[in-house]
Amino acid sequence: MSTAMDPHAVTEDVTFDGGTPAEQRAVLAxxxxxxxxxxxxxxxxxxxxxxxxxxxxxxxxxxxxxxxxEEWKEVWRYYGPRFVTTVEAQLSRVRVLIRDGLAVVSDEGVRREWEAHDVDTNSTTVAATPRVRGTVVLTKTGAGAGSSGAGSEWRVVHAHFSPRRSGPRVATDRQ
Structure with missing residues (x-):
């Protein structure tokens, strides 16, 4: 397995709209x-x-x-013994919008690889390489929540993941 992502690194494929540099780093982290x-x-x-x-x-x-x-943790408890990540999430075209204690982060092409583990037969197979797109919504909580004040934290309050299609889009020649 590859090493974990550096939560403080800012890469070239991230576009920010709004927020202070400190908020941008905190949301991306x-x-x-x-x-x-x-x-x-x-x-x-x-x-x-x-x-x-x-x-x-x-x-x-x-x-x-x-x-x-609590429901999300149950999902992870179910999938945890059934999947092992062999290639960690590779993110692409990340866009971050920050406004007044709210942040929306979209990623147009998350790719990772898993091995599937059948808990009934104790066998392992290579799973498909899923490509998804995702949107994560975060809000600022704690002290200084409405500002860039110290003591505030960004928390995920909504996440939406769906399959990413390949090939031409309808009504455009862009992929």
Missing amino acids: AFRTFWTANNTFDIPLLETIWGSDPDDVYFNSNGHNYHGV
């Missing part, structure tokens, strides 16, 4: 921490950046909706 946790179904790490409101809604790439961190 929370987004990357989410992906680091997601790569290994790391529930304690997830809890450091996931919102605590049971009404937060998450759209999983399995096609189902989950509400609150």
Whole structure:
């Protein structure tokens, strides 16, 4: 397995719209921490950046909706023993929009590789290489939540993942 993403690194493929440089770094760090946790179904790490409101809604790439961190943790408890990440998430075309304590992060082409583990037969097979696109919404919580004040944290309150299609798009020649 490759090494974990550096949550503080800013890469060339990230575009920011709004926010102070400190907010931009903090939002990108929370987004990357989410992906680091997601790569290994790391529930304690997830809890450091996931919102605590049971009404937060998450759209999983399995096609189902989950509400609150407790349901999301159940999803990870289910998938954790069944999948092992062999190539961690590779992100592309990340866009970050920040406005007044709210951030929206989109990624147009997340790619990673898993090995699937059949818990009934104790066998391992190479799983498909899923390509998804995702949107993660974060809000600023804690002291200084409405400003760039110290003591505030960014928390994921919504995530939406869906399959990414390849080939020409309808009504355009762009891929």
